Amino acid sequence: MTFYELANPHRFTALARWLVPALALAAAVLLALGFVLGFRAPADYQQGETMRIMYIHVPSAWLAIGIYTLMAISALGTLVWRHPLADVAAKSAAPIGAAFCLMTLLTGALWGRPMWGAYWVWDARLTSVLVLFLIYLGILALWRAIDEPGQAGRAVAILTLVGFINVPIVKFSVDWWNTLHQPASVFRLGGPTIHPAILTPLLITAAGFGALFLALLVAAMRNEILRRRIRTLRLLASAEAR
Amino acid sequence: MTHALRAIFVRDLTIAFRVGGGAGTGVVFFLAIVTVVPFAVGPDLPLLGRIGPAVLWIGALLASLLGLDRVFSADHDDGSLDLLLLAPQPLEMIAATKAAAHWVATGLPLVVAAPLLGLLLGLDAKALGAVTLTLLVGTPALTFLGLVGAALAVALPRGGLLVAVLVLPFAVPILIFGAAATNAAVGGTLPFGTPFKLIAATSLAFLVLGPVAAAAVLRQIRD
Amino acid sequence: MGAHAAFIAAAYGVAAIIVMGLVLWVVADHRAQRRALAALEGQGITRRSHAARIEDTH
Numbered sequence: 001m002t003f004y005e006l007a008n009p010h011r012f013t014a015l016a017r018w019l020v021p022a023l024a025l026a027a028a029v030l031l032a033l034g035f036v037l038g039f040r041a042p043a044d045y046q047q048g049e050t051m052r053i054m055y056i057h058v059p060s061a062w063l064a065i066g067i068y069t070l071m072a073i074s075a076l077g078t079l080v081w082r083h084p085l086a087d088v089a090a091k092s093a094a095p096i097g098a099a100f101c102l103m104t105l106l107t108g109a110l111w112g113r114p115m116w117g118a119y120w121v122w123d124a125r126l127t128s129v130l131v132l133f134l135i136y137l138g139i140l141a142l143w144r145a146i147d148e149p150g151q152a153g154r155a156v157a158i159l160t161l162v163g164f165i166n167v168p169i170v171k172f173s174v175d176w177w178n179t180l181h182q183p184a185s186v187f188r189l190g191g192p193t194i195h196p197a198i199l200t201p202l203l204i205t206a207a208g209f210g211a212l213f214l215a216l217l218v219a220a221m222r223n224e225i226l227r228r229r230i231r232t233l234r235l236l237a238s239a240e241a242r
Numbered sequence: 243m244t245h246a247l248r249a250i251f252v253r254d255l256t257i258a259f260r261v262g263g264g265a266g267t268g269v270v271f272f273l274a275i276v277t278v279v280p281f282a283v284g285p286d287l288p289l290l291g292r293i294g295p296a297v298l299w300i301g302a303l304l305a306s307l308l309g310l311d312r313v314f315s316a317d318h319d320d321g322s323l324d325l326l327l328l329a330p331q332p333l334e335m336i337a338a339t340k341a342a343a344h345w346v347a348t349g350l351p352l353v354v355a356a357p358l359l360g361l362l363l364g365l366d367a368k369a370l371g372a373v374t375l376t377l378l379v380g381t382p383a384l385t386f387l388g389l390v391g392a393a394l395a396v397a398l399p400r401g402g403l404l405v406a407v408l409v410l411p412f413a414v415p416i417l418i419f420g421a422a423a424t425n426a427a428v429g430g431t432l433p434f435g436t437p438f439k440l441i442a443a444t445s446l447a448f449l450v451l452g453p454v455a456a457a458a459v460l461r462q463i464r465d
Numbered sequence: 466m467g468a469h470a471a472f473i474a475a476a477y478g479v480a481a482i483i484v485m486g487l488v489l490w491v492v493a494d495h496r497a498q499r500r501a502l503a504a505l506e507g508q509g510i511t512r513r514s515h516a517a518r519i520e521d522t523h
Contacts, residue, residue: 110476134411154462226498
């Protein structure tokens, strides 16, 4: 099934029918496995048990950035290649990305209080993630504000691309500025610096959250396709009624 | 081309300074914010002096954001936007010209008003100078950045506040650098030059990016 | 678990609430769209393809 064949709503709905449960199951299994392994691993000698929050905080941060990147690629798909499903994907991904960004901020605050003594500090990493969250909210608002789906898709696509400048800032903020936040320990040039006993559960839970995101995304895209079909039907009906 | 662009510049400026054009509203709003803060904070003059530059920057930011939605919507309403889209001049240059006119009408008055309002907040001469200079260099960044929001406002029926919300996250770095520059001048740890160069760089970057993105939006949302 | 058990529990609780919220949103939206589609088809408003209409009934 090629990328363009997927654009057919029927094919997509048929795909979604088995793909969503499969992904949801994979997510459940991976998350369960990851959390069990994660809690079995030895606690950090400095932070104690609070490092367990990492298994949620880090994957949600990766997703917050990764989903925005996906939205940016979809934006290019809308503006440059005019793929029919591109703006459906972008619209469906936005609330999920915003939710994971919120999860990052909240779990980070709950981790920061026992670790640094403060729920929030205005350092570069936290501030840029908060800005990312505000950009997400702006994108969500813009989706709702324009009625015609195609026009909304194009407007949001441009806004998404403009906002993408924040993504490298979030990623490199801990390198460029003096921050309180932990510097990069997984995605760095020299390879990860975390002990495998902790890294493995982290990667498993990250995969679990990734599968969860994909399940939610495909399901939400199916909903959006239905929503547009209904809108078209309503427009046709009211046009014929005249 | 410059003849046409100059015509657009003069037209926008003239409309802005007419009744209902919005040129003065920004400054009045600026004044409103600056007068309200001491009431909320209390008449603690040293404290006001410390937060004064920040208050001026916030006031300038909000006053700039509020006037943005009219930049293209007004032309959309009277049909001249369609003419501009069909014009032989590059849409990016037209957008930049309109932004420049908008800055002269709304941003520049803020810069002129800032020293006077700074006195209300108890700023000393050095702080007043620093704030005015950073606002002079930074408000163009706000206007040109906001141009994207102004272009989006054409597609939004009740755009105004949403535009400010959309532009705000991107204005945050400008605010950070502007406030950092002012605080550095008043006696912080950084030399004034570092954040000042950053805010100048941001302005220059948005001088280019803003009109390009705005033109892209205007082309895409044509019905 | 130690003194910080409350923070750990709260973090996992927040995550669970957010994930459940997302799932509920997707499921509820699906139900709403299905309802609207059924209502339209009840009024006889469908697309041109008859075969597609039959295939759509799930």
